[in-house]
Amino acid sequence: MDANMNDLLNLIGNSIENLSQCIALFDVAQPAGGVEKLSSVLTEIDGYLQEIDADPIIELASVDRGEIEGRLQSIETDLASIISDLGNQKCEHASH
Amino acid sequence: MRCVILPLEVQEGVAEANTGRFGNLSNEQLIELLRHVSEKNGDSAYASHLREELIARNIGLVKSIAVSFINSGEPLDDLVQAGYIGLLNAVANFDLARSVRFSTYASYLIKGEIRHYIRDKHSTIRIPQWVQAMGQQLKDVEEGFFQENGRPPRMGEIAERMGLAEKQVIELLRGRRAMSYVSIDEDRRDQDPHPPAPDVASMYGQGMKPPSDIHMRIAVTIEKLEQMQQQVIKGLFYQGKTQAEIGKELNISQRQVSRMKEEALREVKGEVLGDNNG
Numbered sequence: 001m002d003a004n005m006n007d008l009l010n011l012i013g014n015s016i017e018n019l020s021q022c023i024a025l026f027d028v029a030q031p032a033g034g035v036e037k038l039s040s041v042l043t044e045i046d047g048y049l050q051e052i053d054a055d056p057i058i059e060l061a062s063v064d065r066g067e068i069e070g071r072l073q074s075i076e077t078d079l080a081s082i083i084s085d086l087g088n089q090k091c092e093h094a095s096h
Numbered sequence: 097m098r099c100v101i102l103p104l105e106v107q108e109g110v111a112e113a114n115t116g117r118f119g120n121l122s123n124e125q126l127i128e129l130l131r132h133v134s135e136k137n138g139d140s141a142y143a144s145h146l147r148e149e150l151i152a153r154n155i156g157l158v159k160s161i162a163v164s165f166i167n168s169g170e171p172l173d174d175l176v177q178a179g180y181i182g183l184l185n186a187v188a189n190f191d192l193a194r195s196v197r198f199s200t201y202a203s204y205l206i207k208g209e210i211r212h213y214i215r216d217k218h219s220t221i222r223i224p225q226w227v228q229a230m231g232q233q234l235k236d237v238e239e240g241f242f243q244e245n246g247r248p249p250r251m252g253e254i255a256e257r258m259g260l261a262e263k264q265v266i267e268l269l270r271g272r273r274a275m276s277y278v279s280i281d282e283d284r285r286d287q288d289p290h291p292p293a294p295d296v297a298s299m300y301g302q303g304m305k306p307p308s309d310i311h312m313r314i315a316v317t318i319e320k321l322e323q324m325q326q327q328v329i330k331g332l333f334y335q336g337k338t339q340a341e342i343g344k345e346l347n348i349s350q351r352q353v354s355r356m357k358e359e360a361l362r363e364v365k366g367e368v369l370g371d372n373n374g
Contacts, residue, residue, distance in 0.1 A: 012325045082314065
């Protein structure tokens, strides 16, 4: 496994942290910062999925690799849709 | 479009039989090929193989989306069947997914069918036919627009396509919202891990602060991650295997297993026990 790569637990921990910060940023009306956090979670999950085969935590915890991949991909889809909705909202405001 | 629903075993059989046949091609390349073949030869046997491959590859996507609706109280198999209709629709209308990734387009239709199925199952009052028809027309416009543009339509765009004034569309959206509230009781809605995307009306008249709907969707994502975290922790610490057994399986030493577990425990300590205990 690449020394810079997150293992699954690290990835989940970072993602939860970033998403919590994202909500906090939205609360103080800083959508740009929030979207940046959302994007960083997407990028991190994407990077992890590229190297999931090298993550020993999957074997160690006896979890199904395919199932974890599916769940992470579903989270990616959700986040992409949130970012897309936020982008549309921004365009809408700009045009009014 | 309603299709004949295959039993799960058959779906899985199809998946097994077909996956790997076009192993080197991505979904998007398959669609490009399908578009090319369809334009050239119409609905040929080769085009059918390509469609089957697309279905086989994305059955996992249907299952993963269906699992996320499990709190609706409906059996998983039924949710998968409903989602499968969405996948079949996505494959049948592959040509409409020009500006978006196929998985994004398919996910949208799969989630739509599953939500539709759940609402049908929990409908408690009879909705007048004309209200249902208008609601369906609105849904078709929204889906058609999403397929073409890769984003939900704005109010003016819906109005233009339906030949209505914006004011009438707002009333229609209000009516639809009311229909969904009577269709599903509040507890179930709270548990729905994929509440519907924000309707267009909610995006008007607000400041740049994102609507609370976005907060809820992010909170649901955090919840999903926490569930996954719990599953992994359970696997790591409570599955009853000795470190020597795990080491043997992974071909590493018992000491390495121990170190990895300690490291994993450190990572999750803050989340599970709270930072103050660490």
